[in-house]
Amino acid sequence: MKNLCYLLLLISSVTFAQEIDFNKRPHLETKATYTMEVAPDKITLGITLSETDSKGKVSLETLENKLQNVLRKNDIDIKTQLVLDDVSSDYQKYLLKKTDVEKEKTYQLILHDAVTTGAVLKDLEAEGIANIRLLKTEYEKEEELKITLRGKAVAKAKKQAEAMVGALDQKLGKAIYISDTSVNIGYYRTNYATNSVQLNENTNAPDVNFESIEVQASVTVYFELE
Numbered sequence: 001m002k003n004l005c006y007l008l009l010l011i012s013s014v015t016f017a018q019e020i021d022f023n024k025r026p027h028l029e030t031k032a033t034y035t036m037e038v039a040p041d042k043i044t045l046g047i048t049l050s051e052t053d054s055k056g057k058v059s060l061e062t063l064e065n066k067l068q069n070v071l072r073k074n075d076i077d078i079k080t081q082l083v084l085d086d087v088s089s090d091y092q093k094y095l096l097k098k099t100d101v102e103k104e105k106t107y108q109l110i111l112h113d114a115v116t117t118g119a120v121l122k123d124l125e126a127e128g129i130a131n132i133r134l135l136k137t138e139y140e141k142e143e144e145l146k147i148t149l150r151g152k153a154v155a156k157a158k159k160q161a162e163a164m165v166g167a168l169d170q171k172l173g174k175a176i177y178i179s180d181t182s183v184n185i186g187y188y189r190t191n192y193a194t195n196s197v198q199l200n201e202n203t204n205a206p207d208v209n210f211e212s213i214e215v216q217a218s219v220t221v222y223f224e225l226e
Contacts, residue, residue: 041141154175154178
């Protein structure tokens with residue numbers, strides 16, 4: 001136990017000494033952020049099918065068939081892009097008032113571009129399915145893009161440092177410390193999107209636009225001064 005305590009104390013002392021030596025080295029600290037906007041390529045819609053919407057005139061099964069027909073028409077893979085989210089029936093109302101049970105189902109539909117989304121929305125509206133909401137928009141290769149942006153941010157930091165050191169007639173040495181200081185905000189888009197979906201009723205072509213997704217990387221770099 002004593003040996004373990006001594007080892008931990010030694011490690012702490014060495015680490016502290018290294019920090020002191022590092023801080024005494026002449027260096028320049030610079031921060032840089034590189035940002036890129038991309039179009040979302042994963043669009044998640046929430047679709048609710050309810051017999052209530054048609055006042056019981058159209059069964060849930062009929063609504064499901066209409067939904068599937070629209071998706072097939074637009075070359076949507078139902079097995080992979082349509083997910084059942086919730087099923088409910090108003091049994092309490094049935095028990096209290098002895099009325100017909102009104103059933104409801106909620107789906108999540110995943111699409112990959114604005115054009116297809118617009119076409120699907122327009123066809124669903126024509127079939128009387130209008131209880132649709134935009135849940136979220138994402139960029140599927142976001143993590144890969146961040147790696148690229150980190151490299152661009154480091155290059156930007158170096159360029160900034162060279163400009164500052166050049167004004168002092170000094171030379172910039174090698175990088176002695178690099179830190180990724182990016183902060184994930186909002187969705188880092190896993191939360192719900194706030195932009196709305198709108199159809200242009202004045203034309204036959206669907207007109208759907210989504211806000212671009214902003215992806216950024218921030219770094220802090222210490223360069224040695226020669």
